Amino acid sequence: MRVVITGGAGFLGRRLARAILERGRLTDAAGAVREVRELVLVDVAAAEGFSDPRVRSIAGDVTDPALVAAAIAADADSVFHLAAVVSGEAEADFDLGWRVNFDATRLLLERCRALPRPPKVVFASSVAVFGGALPDVVPDTQALAPQSSYGAQKVVGEVLVHDYTRKGFLDGRSLRLPTVSVRPGKPNKAASSFASGILREPLAGVEAVCPVAADTRMWLISPRRVIENLLVGHEAPPAAFTQGRSVNVPGISVTVAGMLGALRRVAGDAVAARVRFERDPAIERIVGSWPREFDAAYGRSLGMTADADFDAIVRQYVDDELRK
């Protein structure tokens, strides 16, 4: 089994890589469970911190055909396509967003199509494919209506994955990931960056700014759970995809006030008091266009699961990132 992860040096990419290495085996497109012999991590920079001999790290631009061909060898079995320009950046730089989030995805699918054996492809999509007038709980049949270029690019990626799968060129699965919280590290240009920042910064003793109102409700998932669900999406047999290849991944629906309440319960009043509100209309517009809650029955039918509650998510962050 040869597995490729684009965005492999990123936060989710590295965690996914560790989970795959630990697991050791995955199911290939023919339904056979096989040992992972090679794990290729592709990203703009080399993935660091891996001493496992199965890991090969490739640094380069995913919009470069030569890089994509080198990364996805002729005998590749599975590709997790996580590489993307985040929502805020794709909105600020239209051309960059379409080039990385769309052209690179197409290039990758074309490369997979050219392989002698059609590989599995797990495409990281997003709740940003939805927008406009939405019901309180979004059903799996909800029409897509992206309100950002990032969302539009994810829709187009899903349509490509669907058509390439339908034609038998590959075995694709597009997983619409909830906003991942708590991400470690630094803020990024995602419009949702604050959904980690308002937990992470106070826990590090630093003041954080929340750019949206306290009653803003979001659809969230923890880092551990999102990796589990990416693997569930990979492992599910083709016959299980009875409602198409795009899946709303289960999450939990929490308001910013609820997130800060969890922070207070886990870390105390002094920590939670480090968040102040300073609304940013550009971020409010993008985040406000995203669904606040999903039915996600289809994803659960595939075996995907959600976190118990946001307190558990905060404790997970403390355990994984602060106590090591």
Place this chain on the structure above:
Amino acid sequence: MRVVITGGAGFLGRRLARAILERGRLTDAAGAVREVRELVLVDVAAAEGFSDPRVRSIAGDVTDPALVAAAIAADADSVFHLAAVVSGEAEADFDLGWRVNFDATRLLLERCRALPRPPKVVFASSVAVFGGALPDVVPDTQALAPQSSYGAQKVVGEVLVHDYTRKGFLDGRSLRLPTVSVRPGKPNKAASSFASGILREPLAGVEAVCPVAADTRMWLISPRRVIENLLVGHEAPPAAFTQGRSVNVPGISVTVAGMLGALRRVAGDAVAARVRFERDPAIERIVGSWPREFDAAYGRSLGMTADADFDAIVRQYVDDELRK
């Protein structure tokens, strides 16, 4: 007012051109009604039969950036993008379909984005964007689920038109056209080609083969009506697009049996008897995935209308094509 029609030498393109020349004026993106001074018809072959001095015909490949730049001058006001590889051909030749139906659309939108004044763009989309489990009457909020590459390419085109419009690069309108019947001329590689052939051939004294069952229900529009609705879609002010830039164009829902009944009433039993049934699973699969009827309330709110009934459509064909 400078207007461009891609696919301008085709059946709909030529009719649209004639309608625009006759009308003489259109509303530009700023809302001003202006005289049409130039009408550029772009197609693989030069558009014939136009002596009007306002018409300029350009033959070439719409996937060629130089051609697109030449066709869409810096002061272009409106582009009707009708050029496409039809459904059956896009399914048979995956690369050709994506190149013409998607890459050329993107090239055209990029050219429009580069103009000093954002032009209006009317994109001819299709009911083939829908598929899967569909209600008897498809609402305007129905989720897209294309079951053919042609449908997938139209979805992606709509998403691009939506995002370019949202960013203010152009003023786009994607109109999902019902199957147009009765088309004159020869059969083409569209899966829906028979929906004209089973009327046109018998009326010309020729036997026709119907590849789908008599109870197959389709969403239809006459040539005259589709041109009217393309112009309504062009003329509608931006503020009227309250539910996004993709519009299900009104049509009528008729079974093949109903179409043949109309043929019998208009032209007699002997003519209708020239149709025999010989089912083609490939065509049945594609046509069977399309919606049979739409609510189309949004399109009607923009001022679009449907034909009265299929008898009127058959009579229109006889008047327009056989009595001239």
